[in-house]
Amino acid sequence: MSDTHARTVAFSRDTMLPPVPPPVRETGAVRWLRENLLGGPLNVALTVLSLVAIWWALSGFLPWAWRGIWDASSLTECRARRDELYGPGVPAACWAIIAERWPQLVFGFYPQSGYWRPPVALAVFLVAVMPVLFPSLPRRMLWLLPPAPFVIYWLLWGGSLWGPATVAAGFALGWGVWLLARRGGAGAGLALAAGVAAAALWWWWIAGPLAGTLARGVPLALQPVLSKDMGGFTLSFVIGLSAIVLSLPLGVLLALARRSEMPIISTVAVVYIEIIRGVPLIVWLFTAQLLLNYFLPRGTNFDLMLRVIIMVTLFAAAYLAEVIRGGLAALPKGQFEAADALGLGYWQSMRLVVLPQALKISIPGIVNTFIGLFKDTTLVAFIGMFDPIGLTGSIRATTAWNGIYWEPYVFIAIVFFVVCYAMSRYSIWLERRLEREHRPAT
Structure with missing residues (x-):
């Protein structure tokens, strides 16, 4: 090192320092608060106004919801229990209506004996679409997707299983005819027309009588629901x-x-x-x-x-x-x-x-x-x-x-x-x- 450089530079490091964590105010919740809520006078003012508005909205709602009445069979009984527990006129939610009428809110006028069917139908739908929504799942699960609509229809509307099954067979027949036509060298339009024609003929001539015969021989049916x-x-x-x-x-x-x-x-x-x-x-x-x-x-x-x-x-x-x-x-x-x-x-x-x-x-x-x-x-x-x-x-x-x-x-x-x-x-x-x-x- 020259004499001139030695006189102008007090210290020169020749090794690297180990990495150290950033200051606390530059990481985690402190950084998020500073950047998003307290990043300047305008942000501070808006944050204070937002907190006041949230407090004004929740200060009335949360006590009302927390003092809820869950055990009552009518609004009159709910108010009587409220007066007994908290005093006359105290705001309190009457959640008893949810506890008593939730089956109606969820299922409508669906037969009570069939309350299990809509949740099972929803589960079938979710399982069938999982491979589409999450590609990391095994691709073999995609085979669950084609039959899912027919199973869901049968679960929700009931009746004989063979009706949806024969309709599904028509789609399978149309797809098979289309595939064979394409492998035989037919054009895309001709193959599609052949597949549609085969499915239509199946549904028109065969599906109904076949479903009736199978229903009489193997009666797999659920209670019909309109x-x-x-x-x-x-x-x-x-x-x-x-x-x-x-x-x-x-x-x-x-x-x-x-x-x-x-x-x-x-x-x-x-x-x-x-x-x-x-x-x-x-x-x-x-x-x-x-x-x-x-x-x-x-x-x-x-x-x-x-x-x-x-x-x-x-x-x-x-x-x-x-x-x-x-x-x-x-x-x-x-x-x-x-x-x-x-x-x-x-x-x-x-x-x-x-x-x-x-x-x-x-x-x-x-x-x-x-x-x-x-x-x-x-x-x-x-x-x-x-x-x-x-x-x-x-x-x-x-x-x-x-x-x-x-x-x-x-x-x-x-x-x-x-x-x-x-x-x-x-x-x-x-x-x-x-x-x-x-x-x-x-």
Whole structure:
């Protein structure tokens, strides 16, 4: 070292110091509070105002909810027990209405002997979709998905097992004919037509008589349940989950149709999407309830729940189409050109290259549409179906519970919040997982 450098530098370290943890105020809860709640005068003021508002809201609600009465058979008895425990006029929730009427809020007018069937049907649905929602599960579990809708239908509506089984056999026959036609060198359109024709002939000529014969020989049946007997959260889950499952593939097809270079297909998709999105869902529900009967043949019995599921599915598909179209528009043009350079056909490029990336981009919008769709199932109360909101009105109109107000609505809000929050958290988990999987190596 030169003399000049020795005179200007007091000390020069020639070894590395071991790493040390950051200061306490730069990590953990202290850092989060400083950055999110106390990061400047404006944030401090907003934090104080928020705490005051939260305290004002909860200071009345929490004591009211905590002093709840769970053991009573009427509102009058509930108030008498409140006066006995806490004194006259003290605010106290009457949770006894939930304790007494929760089967009705959950199952509607479903037969009491069959209360086990809707939960089992929900469990079958969740097990069937698990391999789709969580790709880490064994892919062999995907074989549980095709039979699940028919098992769920049999559990919910009952009747003979052989009816749904023969309908499922028609789908299997159509798929087998399509597969054989493709292996025989037939074009995609011809193979699809052959599969559809085989399934239609099976359902028209064979399924009914075969189901009747099997039902007489091996009577596997559950007590039949009419759609009008379903209500409460069972009704909301049936309509919501059916529409969610059916609207996503339809929304993908509509998004691709709207971006199609064929004018007729593109125009039809645009007209459909704009008409559906331009009219409130409640109007379409009234259409499903009233106007649709005028366009059906005389004497046709078209189940109201099926009509509602179809209408809600078509409504949600229009919104999903726009969400997915935004994801397609966000992809760089090079992705489409790369698929063409690989020699992939249109459907191959969409399935293998374009749609996986577009759906990843669209995850927040898709889940947001699903959450809104599930909450919109409460609108069926306006067309005479007994969802939780409709049943609450019926319960409150009885002599025993006439005058109660907040308690059933709080219970319904909690259940909807739990379901919607679960969907939101899954969306966040899926986004983070896909981000880690596609993060470039450094």
